[in-house]
Amino acid sequence: MFDTSPVIVGLEVGTSKICAVVDEVNPDSAGLSIIGLGQARSRGVRKGEIVDAALAGEDIRNAIVEAEQMADVEVRSVYLGVTGGHIRGFNNRGVHPVVSADREITEEDVQDVIKNAKAINLPAENHVVHVIRQHFRVDGQDGVQNAVGMLGAKVEVDVHVVHGNFNRLQNPIRAVKSLQLEVEDIVFNGLASSLALLSNEQKELGALVIDLGGGMTEYVVCAEGIVKHTGLLAVGGDHLSNDLAYGLKVPLSRAEQLKIEHGSALVEDSVKGQTVTLTNNHGLAERSLNLEHLRRIMSLRLEEIFQLIAREISRTGLLDYLRAGIFLCGGGARVPQIENLAEPIFGLPVSVGRTSSVSGLKSALDQPEFTTAIGLAKFGSFEVKKRAGRGGLTGGIKNRVTRLLRAVKM
Secondary structure (H helix, E strand, O other): OOEOOOEEEEEEEOOOEEEEEEEEOOOOOOOEEEEEEEEEEOOOEEOOEEOOHHHHHHHHHHHHHHHHHHHOEOOOEEEEEEOOOOOEEEEEEEEEEOOOOOOEOOHHHHHHHHHHHHOOOOOOOEEEEEEEEEEEEEOOEEEEOOOOOOEOOEEEEEEEEEEEEHHHHHHHHHHHHOOOOEEEEEEEHHHHHHHHHOOHHHHHHOEEEEEEOOOOEEEEEEEOOEEEEEEEEOOOHHHHHHHHHHHHOOOHHHHHHHHHHHOOOOOOHHHOOOEEEEEOOOOOEEEEEEHHHHHHHHHHHHHHHHHHHHHHHHHHOOHHHOOOEEEEEOHHHHOOOHHHHHHHHHOOOEEEOOOOOEEEOHHHHOOHHHHHHHHHHHHHHHHHHHHHHHOOOOHHHHHHHHHHHOOOOO
């Protein structure tokens, strides 16, 4: 029934939906070719983390089965996206003295300084998800991309570290493994979204990617070709619905419907005095709602999200580096006028991002809510090519994943 050719699968276990994207492996192609997409409504996840393992497992299975049927392949392993309020990112620096007689920096020196940068004093319950190399520094000279062969007495390296609570990272892994699937690696959702959206040129110029999900909002700053900053807020599209339900005094399901059908990020003069008629199950009018009030509730919540992110990025001094602008993705990016709301807050051009270097299913490429899953598959394709170039699975990746999975007994 199924084709057995090698494929890469990105799996996002989100608050609003479970999404699986199947990528066809083509060693000769630099881009990503999507051949399958599966999704299911998420019922066992809150704020990006599993709260009901049985429901989450069932929804993951439904999404995987749909992706398998569309791609006509059998899925055996996935690259799994992770998020949640426990995840943090920070920059760290490793230092190593060059001890060779001629002071020439060798590959061994580079590996030692990277090892020192990874020796991070984290709480015992935390686990490192990513250590992303930035730039080297040789005797005070910044911005060195490759230190091997240079002369110096001291070599340093800057890295960006993403880490999270060990047990909370294991919960989605356990849910996937309960379906007899392997987890190739875990990837921070925000990083996956930036991989899907940004071209190399945009990473060099500097860009901020904001992923507006159902329960979480992740953001990543790339500049000078590297990841400079990551962060997240435990606020997303579900909070818009909750605000509407409370402010308009309607059930949550009705609030979600109103958000989709009548929502906007801006309150325009043209909507003043307009109303929305609510009907009951028989199609009869129940009461009228003020459209201006509805949109103002949404606008205030979205404005708060963007202001919090702008304040954080400004604190790091990175706003001036965002010459390529700001790119939105996730289901929240569908809210009309959201770019126009965000632009004056950041003082930069804002647009809904489009996946780069990706071909295949147009239904996936044009939808901002699939960005993370596409980025997870793209991460997987990079890893597969790295392994092929090194003659197999790299020890660093294998050991890191094995340590995290060791406690997951199925």
